[in-house]
Amino acid sequence: MAKAHILGFPRIGAQRELKFAVESFWRGDTGLAALQETGKTLRQRHWAIQAEAGLDYVAVGDFAWYDQVLNTLALLGAVPTRFKFDPERLTLADYFTLARGNPEHFAMEMTKWFDTNYHYLVPEFTADISFDGGVDWLFEENAEAVALGHATKVTLVGPLSLLYLGKIKSGIANKLDILPKVIAGYQKVLQRLQDAGVEWVQIDEPILALELDAAWRAAFEPTYQALSVGAPKLLLATYFDQVREHSVLLRSLPVAGVHLDLVRGAGQLPGFLQDWPSERVLSAGVVDGRNIWRTDLDSALTLLQPLQASLGERLWISASCSLLHVPVDLAHENKLDAELKGWLAFATQKVAEITALKRALNGEAKAVEAQFTAAALAVAARKISPRIHNPLVQKRLRQIDLIPATRNNVFAERIVKQQARFKLPAFPTTNIGSFPQTADIRQTRAQYKRGEIGHLDYLNRMREEVRLVVQKQEEIGLDVLVHGEPERNDMVEYFGEQLWGYAFTANGWVQSYGSRCVKPPFIYGDVYRPEAMTVGWSQFAQSLTSKPMKGMLTGPVTMLQWSFVRDDQPREQTALQIALALRDEVVDLEKAGIGMIQIDEPAFREGLPLKAVDWPHYLDWAVKAFRISACGVQDDTQIHTHMCYSEFNDILPWIAAMDADVITIETSRSDMELLDGFGEFEYPNDIGPGVYDIHSPRVPKVEEMQRLLRKARGVIPDQRLWVNPDCGLKTRGWPETTTALENMVLAARTLREEVAQQEQAA
Ligand SMILES: CN1c2c(nc(N)[nH]c2=O)NC[C@@H]1CNc1ccc(C(=O)N[C@@H](CCC(=O)N[C@@H](CCC(=O)N[C@@H](CCC(=O)O)C(=O)O)C(=O)O)C(=O)O)cc1
Numbered sequence: 132m133a134k135a136h137i138l139g140f141p142r143i144g145a146q147r148e149l150k151f152a153v154e155s156f157w158r159g160d161t162g163l164a165a166l167q168e169t170g171k172t173l174r175q176r177h178w179a180i181q182a183e184a185g186l187d188y189v190a191v192g193d194f195a196w197y198d199q200v201l202n203t204l205a206l207l208g209a210v211p212t213r214f215k216f217d218p219e220r221l222t223l224a225d226y227f228t229l230a231r232g233n234p235e236h237f238a239m240e241m242t243k244w245f246d247t248n249y250h251y252l253v254p255e256f257t258a259d260i261s262f263d264g265g266v267d268w269l270f271e272e273n274a275e276a277v278a279l280g281h282a283t284k285v286t287l288v289g290p291l292s293l294l295y296l297g298k299i300k301s302g303i304a305n306k307l308d309i310l311p312k313v314i315a316g317y318q319k320v321l322q323r324l325q326d327a328g329v330e331w332v333q334i335d336e337p338i339l340a341l342e343l344d345a346a347w348r349a350a351f352e353p354t355y356q357a358l359s360v361g362a363p364k365l366l367l368a369t370y371f372d373q374v375r376e377h378s379v380l381l382r383s384l385p386v387a388g389v390h391l392d393l394v395r396g397a398g399q400l401p402g403f404l405q406d407w408p409s410e411r412v413l414s415a416g417v418v419d420g421r422n423i424w425r426t427d428l429d430s431a432l433t434l435l436q437p438l439q440a441s442l443g444e445r446l447w448i449s450a451s452c453s454l455l456h457v458p459v460d461l462a463h464e465n466k467l468d469a470e471l472k473g474w475l476a477f478a479t480q481k482v483a484e485i486t487a488l489k490r491a492l493n494g495e496a497k498a499v500e501a502q503f504t505a506a507a508l509a510v511a512a513r514k515i516s517p518r519i520h521n522p523l524v525q526k527r528l529r530q531i532d533l534i535p536a537t538r539n540n541v542f543a544e545r546i547v548k549q550q551a552r553f554k555l556p557a558f559p560t561t562n563i564g565s566f567p568q569t570a571d572i573r574q575t576r577a578q579y580k581r582g583e584i585g586h587l588d589y590l591n592r593m594r595e596e597v598r599l600v601v602q603k604q605e606e607i608g609l610d611v612l613v614h615g616e617p618e619r620n621d622m623v624e625y626f627g628e629q630l631w632g633y634a635f636t637a638n639g640w641v642q643s644y645g646s647r648c649v650k651p652p653f654i655y656g657d658v659y660r661p662e663a664m665t666v667g668w669s670q671f672a673q674s675l676t677s678k679p680m681k682g683m684l685t686g687p688v689t690m691l692q693w694s695f696v697r698d699d700q701p702r703e704q705t706a707l708q709i710a711l712a713l714r715d716e717v718v719d720l721e722k723a724g725i726g727m728i729q730i731d732e733p734a735f736r737e738g739l740p741l742k743a744v745d746w747p748h749y750l751d752w753a754v755k756a757f758r759i760s761a762c763g764v765q766d767d768t769q770i771h772t773h774m775c776y777s778e779f780n781d782i783l784p785w786i787a788a789m790d791a792d793v794i795t796i797e798t799s800r801s802d803m804e805l806l807d808g809f810g811e812f813e814y815p816n817d818i819g820p821g822v823y824d825i826h827s828p829r830v831p832k833v834e835e836m837q838r839l840l841r842k843a844r845g846v847i848p849d850q851r852l853w854v855n856p857d858c859g860l861k862t863r864g865w866p867e868t869t870t871a872l873e874n875m876v877l878a879a880r881t882l883r884e885e886v887a888q889q890e891q892a893a
Pocket residue numbers: 150248568570572573574576577619620621622623624643644646647648649650693733776862
């Protein structure tokens with residue numbers, strides 16, 4: 132009899148209960164007991180969904196107060212030593228300090244979890260780091276599930292992935308040097324789980340989907356030899372891509388089972404089935420954990436049937452990866468049109484799909500016949516729906532090569548015309564776009580959505596906010612202004628709401644980091660722009676000031692990457708459709724007198740495939756999509772782009788090929804390290820390296836920003852250098868924002884004086 136399980140369930144709650152409880156605890160509005168109670172309720176609810184649907188095990192260990200990597204560090208006792216916390220007595224307040232920082236300590240670094248929009252906290256390895264044991268939360272949660280009568284499978288981030296994803300901070304030459312300590316830490320945890328009667332532990336090693344060098348590959352054998360002794364049965368989970376090149380290694384490891392992502396790595400199965408060890412479980416991830424489309428159950432069953440014939444009860448059925456990356460429950464989508472809703476499955480529905488497949492395999496086909504029929508009808512209806520294909524969009528796409536994807540002249544010529552037009556001082560100061568999204572703004576939007584206030588009231592309220600943002604920036608003395616984006620719930624969802632071919636949900640929340648969530652829109656059909664999306668706002672904002680006002684758009688790759696995308700055509704085709712829509716918007720902004728237009732591409736690096744062999748194809752179409760959107764304007768219109776949350780050095784030639792006149796990037800958290808690559812590469816166009824870490828409420832001092840700017844001057848020529856924060860300010864409050872920006876402007880002014888004096892002296 133095949134079994135069914137999932138690698139993890141979203142922890143945030145269908146109504147973002149965890150977010151609200153955690154934020155209330157941070158504000159001091161509620162105490163620890165209330166927070167613990169919410170956590171407990173959510174875990175119970177999520178286990179009940181899994182058990183009632185018929186999964187054979189519920190996942191324990193997928194719950195985290197902020198992040199699963201930080202939870203793993205807290206479990207092992209390997210939290211960064213610079214905070215000086217006693218790992219065994221780590222409180223929840225300490226845990227949040229690690230994640231968010233405090234006036235004495237900057238927060239742990241945060242970066243993207245593989246190619247997802249989820250951010251994890253980066254482990255910090257120092258010579259004094261220990262893995263001698265930490266908090267008991269995981270053991271308590273397992274006991275909690277067992278007491279509720281559930282059969283549990285505990286999930287852990289694997290030792291090699293944890294090590295690989297961390298950073299050496301000091302005193303260690305090579306990360307693998309501390310592997311013995313890490314192994315000892317995991318052994319202790321596994322021993323305790325064994326003592327608690329846990330039968331299965333799922334160990335996630337997503338780094339197996341990357342191209343690993345020989346040393347990392349070689350580390351798997353001794354690590355798992357050591358971990359398999361005196362431990363529960365281990366299920367080694369791989370996901371996010373195929374792991375075909377490791378099939379021999381995976382077969383040889385002393386684990387009780389392996390999980391494969393058969394959505395992203397659909398073709399890898401035959402390579403594993405040959406000589407699959409006779410005692411070992413194979414977990415088949417056939418339901419897409421990264422997208423929201425309803426599974427074609429008949430096709431999945433056809434794939435699984437021969438597997439069951441050869442594996443029998445050693446076949447486990449699952450989603451491709453943890454369901455962390457999809458929203459919780461479609462049942463809360465009361466406003467979504469019925470046809471579209473019928474095409475979708477969120478985490479709760481995916482659990483039901485997995486168990487339907489299991490039952491069909493296990494001789495209960497009759498009992499799940501209705502589920503299979505409904506799925507087949509939905510899949511068939513989606514394929515032929517007239518809402519998907521638009522002949523005009525497709526015609527334009529077929530002729531895309533006739534559309535110029537280069538500017539009229541090279542940057543050296545454009546910048547002269549732009550300087551003549553804008554007459555900016557040296558080291559111009561600007562912002563990335565958003566200003567504080569205050570509770571008032573969000574509540575007003577919520578009221579508008581509920582119909583409690585009218586459209587005009589809403590517009591006026593948001594215009595007031597734009598007025599305030601413009602006035603503040605003028606008072607502070609910034610050179611290039613932004614309108615602050617108050618009218619946007621999110622930089623992707625906002626455009627998704629206006630573009631055809633896109634749809635959006637009411638409650639499709641997915642955790643982005645900590646308590647922050649996003650509601651990715653989904654693309655079901657050919658994308659086009661029925662009318663201008665931002666021109667009115669930009670025109671209004673520009674009318675309030677004589678300084679240049681940047682138009683503000685989200686680029687095609689980010690619009691794709693942060694949405695749930697079509698699975699019926701290649702991603703690049705969808706990206707190019709979005710690019711064409713954005714090109715029209717850029718041209719309309721220019722016509723409306725907007726001289727600077729920023730096309731944000733924070734997800735450009737994130738979209739890079741996990742395996743380098745797939746990079747050239749992606750980079751080709753991603754650069755093309757950006758250029759299609761940006762290149763419809765005259766030389767003296769200045770195109771900006773912005774990127775954050777990324778290590779850019781390995782793709783600098785392609786960033787240069789995007790040919791934006793100005794790029795602003797996140798660099799302050801890495802102390803300008805990220806800028807070095809731009810210098811070495813001699814990046815030709817203007818750059819604004821971030822000097823203000825917007826993730827922290829901490830206000831950077833003038834001297835700190837001056838130091839960063841001096842560092843930047845060592846790498847970037849003065850005439851190319853801009854001054855700006857790392858990213859948008861939407862998560863910040865007003866008082867700290869105002870002071871930080873005043874300090875930033877002062878830092879730029881001092882630098883201008885310094886340079887003028889140096890020039891006079893020379
Ligand atoms: C730049 N980042 C982004 C990423 N992905 C995106 N899709 N968008 C991004 O901006 N990925 C990388 C980073 C991640 N960073 C962030 C930063 C901040 C957030 C965030 O603040 N998220 C908000 C939700 C934003 C939103 O959609 N707001 C809506 C709904 C607001 C709401 O909750 N309203 C309440 C009532 C009001 C209230 O009481 O506060 C309601 O409806 O009940 C809106 O503004 O209309 C968050 O709260 O988590 C995300 C990623």
